[in-house]
Amino acid sequence: MSATRLLVLGVVRMHDGSGGAHGYQVRRELLSWSADKWANVQPGSIYHALKRLALEGLLEQVETPQGKGPDRLAYTLTDAGEDAFQHELQQRIADVDGAAGGAYEFSAALVFITALPRQLALDLLEYRLVQLEGQRANVGTVLDKGIEWGQPAHVNELYRLWLAHCDADISWTSGLIARLRAGEYVMADDAGHNFGSAAPTAMS
Amino acid sequence: MSATRLLVLGVVRMHDGSGGAHGYQVRRELLSWSADKWANVQPGSIYHALKRLALEGLLEQVETPQGKGPDRLAYTLTDAGEDAFQHELQQRIADVDGAAGGAYEFSAALVFITALPRQLALDLLEYRLVQLEGQRANVGTVLDKGIEWGQPAHVNELYRLWLAHCDADISWTSGLIARLRAGEYVMADDAGHNFGSAAPTAMS
DNA sequence: TGCGGGCTAGTCAAATTTGATTAGATGGCG
DNA sequence: CGCCATCTAATCAAATTTGACTAGCCCGCA
Numbered sequence: 001m002s003a004t005r006l007l008v009l010g011v012v013r014m015h016d017g018s019g020g021a022h023g024y025q026v027r028r029e030l031l032s033w034s035a036d037k038w039a040n041v042q043p044g045s046i047y048h049a050l051k052r053l054a055l056e057g058l059l060e061q062v063e064t065p066q067g068k069g070p071d072r073l074a075y076t077l078t079d080a081g082e083d084a085f086q087h088e089l090q091q092r093i094a095d096v097d098g099a100a101g102g103a104y105e106f107s108a109a110l111v112f113i114t115a116l117p118r119q120l121a122l123d124l125l126e127y128r129l130v131q132l133e134g135q136r137a138n139v140g141t142v143l144d145k146g147i148e149w150g151q152p153a154h155v156n157e158l159y160r161l162w163l164a165h166c167d168a169d170i171s172w173t174s175g176l177i178a179r180l181r182a183g184e185y186v187m188a189d190d191a192g193h194n195f196g197s198a199a200p201t202a203m204s
Numbered sequence: 205m206s207a208t209r210l211l212v213l214g215v216v217r218m219h220d221g222s223g224g225a226h227g228y229q230v231r232r233e234l235l236s237w238s239a240d241k242w243a244n245v246q247p248g249s250i251y252h253a254l255k256r257l258a259l260e261g262l263l264e265q266v267e268t269p270q271g272k273g274p275d276r277l278a279y280t281l282t283d284a285g286e287d288a289f290q291h292e293l294q295q296r297i298a299d300v301d302g303a304a305g306g307a308y309e310f311s312a313a314l315v316f317i318t319a320l321p322r323q324l325a326l327d328l329l330e331y332r333l334v335q336l337e338g339q340r341a342n343v344g345t346v347l348d349k350g351i352e353w354g355q356p357a358h359v360n361e362l363y364r365l366w367l368a369h370c371d372a373d374i375s376w377t378s379g380l381i382a383r384l385r386a387g388e389y390v391m392a393d394d395a396g397h398n399f400g401s402a403a404p405t406a407m408s
Numbered sequence: 409t410g411c412g413g414g415c416t417a418g419t420c421a422a423a424t425t426t427g428a429t430t431a432g433a434t435g436g437c438g
Numbered sequence: 439c440g441c442c443a444t445c446t447a448a449t450c451a452a453a454t455t456t457g458a459c460t461a462g463c464c465c466g467c468a
Contacts, residue, residue: 409467409468410467410468411466411467411468412465412466412467413464413465413466414463414464414465415462415463415464415465416461416462416463416464417460417461417462417463418459418460418461419458419459419460419461420457420458420459420460421456421458421459422455422456422457422458423454423455423456423457424453424454424455424456425452425453425454425455426451426452426453426454427450427452427453428449428450428451428452429448429449429450429451430447430448430449430450431446431447431448431449432445432446432447433444433445433446433447434443434444434445434446435442435443435444435445436441436442436443436444437440437441437442438439438440438441
């Protein structure tokens with residue numbers, strides 16, 4: 001599942017309490033998170049994702065009160081959708097998935113982390129930390145062994161850069177774990193969790 | 205220009221001294237750099253990029269000695285191709301381009317950094333450093349101002365993560381500048397620069 | 409000597425992404 | 439009122455990406 005799909009699924013889920021969300025709403029929400037920049041979300045992709053997710057039975061079209069203005073199709077999560085969301089979210093939080101796409105594949109999940117119960121989030125992050133440390137060790141070893149195989153010498157720089165990013169991720173992850181443990185943020189199992197009303201971005 | 209295109213252009217350029225490169229060769233080279241992982245390079249994209257670049261006049265098909273085995277079309281850089289390569293390379297080294305795609309858009313350029321003369325590389329990196337510091341300051345400010353607009357509180361974590369990555373990039377960039385200044389790596393204007401024979405990956 | 413497996417080289421249909429464009433409402437303003 | 443600008447909502451063709459698949463060649467080996 002691509003980052004876009006998770007984002008779309010997540011945003012629809014947020015608005016699930018208030019009768020679902022339509023494409024433009026999702027788009028606005030994502031725009032307001034600047035997701036067009038860090039996750040490369042274009043309007044077309046959103047509508048495509050909605051259709052695809054509906055086709056796969058993760059979303060369901062709901063009745064729109066009336067047809068004032070343009071078309072406007074709204075969607076809600078099905079049970080399968082909720083499962084997929086949870087699964088994908090947890091996977092992305094826990095798994096480092098070799099560099100590809102880098103930070104933003106993870107960011108797409110981070111945005112929804114409060115949809116998890118606190119202890120689960122902690123467990124997943126702890127697991128992530130282990131992975132990151134493993135990765136760090138790998139990259140470190142390759143670097144130490146020096147100019148490995150035939151690769152041009154300056155690919156060492158690539159490794160050094162990855163190492164720096166690993167370190168950054170490790171320390172940030174530890175920090176987040178600490179903050180969560182200290183009770184920061186309202187998680188899914190906390191009193192007063194209202195995932196839906198996130199932003200007063202508001203609309204129609 | 206996408207990362208894939210730069211990579212393809214760069215690899216063809218490497219083999220330019222020895223009568224150009226054909227698709228499979230490029231694919232192999234990129235595979236040997238694990239570019240399929242960090243830059244998401246699939247076979248289809250390579251052949252597509254080759255055709256596109258040829259169509260745009262950046263590459264040119266060259267005569268293949270004989271048709272032993274499968275088809276095998278080889279390409280070389282045109283002058284326009286060299287220009288485009290230099291331009292894109294320099295742009296990517298110098299410009300931070302807001303987060304999208306993150307590290308790997310830059311990595312695609314880093315791989316070819318020795319194709320630049322030393323002083324130019326230094327200037328570009330210095331410029332990059334300034335940008336990174338500006339970005340860091342921005343993110344830092346937003347974080348300090350705390351829960352800004354209606355955004356869910358935990359997007360602060362997103363900013364914290366970006367901040368950490370900024371810091372990592374800044375310190376890595378400074379390091380690379382120092383190493384280049386100290387004369388490390390063989391750059392385009394150094395004696396003994398043989399960009400082409402990078403890897404004994406070899407082929408047919 | 410003939411057959412499986414692996415490498416070379418590339419193609420292709422299907423899926424996805426891009427981002428410009430359409431088209432109706434809404435709102436201000438001279 | 440008449441008219442332009444902007445917001446809402448979504449569609450569409452074109453470009454690109456995905457990765458499974460074809461197909462010839464070469465090598466060893468039973």
